[in-house]
Amino acid sequence: MNTTPSRPAPVRPTPAEREELARLLPVPPERELSGRHRQALKDQLLREFRQDTAPAAGPRSAARRLTAVAVPLAAGALAVTLAASGALDREPGARPHAGVAPAPDRSPAAVLLDRIATVAAARPAPAVRDDQYVYVASTVAWSSRGADGSAPRLDTPHSRGIWLSVDGSRPGxxxxxxxxxxxxxxVDKSGRPVSDHPAGNPAPTLGNxxxxxxxxxPTDPGTLLKKIYDETRGSGPGPDQEAFVTIGDLLREQMAPPKVGAALYRAAARIPGVTVVDDAVDAAGRHGVAVARVHAGERTEWIFDRNTLEFLGERSVMAEDTAWARSGQITATTAVLTRGITDRAGDTPRRTG
Structure with missing residues (x-):
């Protein structure tokens, strides 16, 4: 079955929003960054971040880290220092979270995320059976440190495919x-279980x-954001950054139902410190406009097509010099190429028409 989402028609802002967006989307993209994707992911990263008790591993559960693979090293190394000093509970200068999500504003990031949410909500919901799999094909590259402790460097982008059981009852x-x-x-080569542990994800969470x-x-943005803050409290480098990263994880290697996807974008608009980057490049060399947040000197970007507002991928870039990396250094980059539903793990969606 063909479940790869079709590209929506270009989105036309309302007159009131056009003025806000005009300064965000005018600059012709530059192509100079496409040559920076040069090295390959170290296989051991698949195992390095599976233990929840490791301070540098971040908040993801063991199962989620297996699918997400890695945390950018600059942020991970910082987490070690903060964990040792007991400073992981709150971000510097962050407002306290009393269980009530902040009201949305009309900042450039909020305007852009509202338009993205409108497009997401308009997409048709796929017909999905419990015995099927969500399939995501992507190009990825992460930073890795040399065995001699040398500075982290970005590996060469490579292909990645993942199959996740729709209801969690089968292995991915x-x-x-x-x-x-x-x-x-x-599982065997056909994707069928061959062990005594057939469940793939029997107890799903926000992190997995x-x-x-x-x-x-919930599809109400405020309610959804409160749930994210509540369930990630005490995890990661701080509540706001953890909420932003959690939403990014939900968007990257899953297929959110349209109304939930829209709620995630509108929830992200309520996180303090979210901004817009006029031009960002994904791992496939595609330029777009990005919604971003800076934490500990590293900027995490969600990149969207300028015309369709379709999610393209993510990028992490150092916004300032740190002990771990230099300003402008790309520490992680991904590009989502295909999403779809398959009948078996290992299959790819069939195309028709």
Whole structure:
């Protein structure tokens, strides 16, 4: 079945929003960054971030880290220092979270995210069975440190494919760098379980969701953001950054139902410190406009097509010099190429028409 989403028609802002967006989208993209993607992901990163007790691993659960693979090293190394000093509870200068999501504003980022949410909500919801898989194909590159402790450098972008059970009752599959890694129970080449542990994700969470779990999330942005803050409290480098990263994870290697996807974007607009980057480049060399947030000198960007506002990928860039990396250094980059639904792990969506 063909479930790869079709590209929506270009979005036309309202007159009131056009003035806000005019300064965001006028600059012709530059192509100079496409040559910077040069090195390859270290295989050991698949295992390095699986233990929740490791301070540098960030907040993701063991199962989620297996699918997300890695945390940018600049942020991870900082987490070690903060954990040792007991400073992980709040970001410097962050307002306290009393359980009430802040009201939306009309900042450039909020205007852009509202337009993105409107497009997401208008997409048709796919017909999905419990026994199927969400499939995401992407190009990715992460930073890795040399064994001699040398500064982290970005690896060469490479292909990555992941299959996640729709309801979590079956093992998923990760295909990357010539490896096929079962996610939970063992599977054979056809994607069928072959072990005594058939469940792939029987207890999904925000950090390790299934499609059915995403369907159950509230579609009111304020309620959804409160849930994210509540369930990630005490994790990661700080509540605001953790909320932003959690939403990014939900968007990157899953398929959110349209109304939930729209709510996630509108929830992100309420996180303090979210801004717009006029031009950003994903791992496939595609330029777009980005919604971003800076934490500990590193800027995390969600990149969108300028015309369709379709999610293209993510990029992490150093916004200032730190002990771990230099300003302007790209520490992570991804590009989502295909999303779809398949009947078996290892299959790709069939195209028709």
């Amino acid at each position: 599959l990760l295909r990357e760098k010539g490896m096929e890694i079962p996610l939970a129970g063992d 969701p299934t499609y059915r779990y995403l369907e159950s999330l």
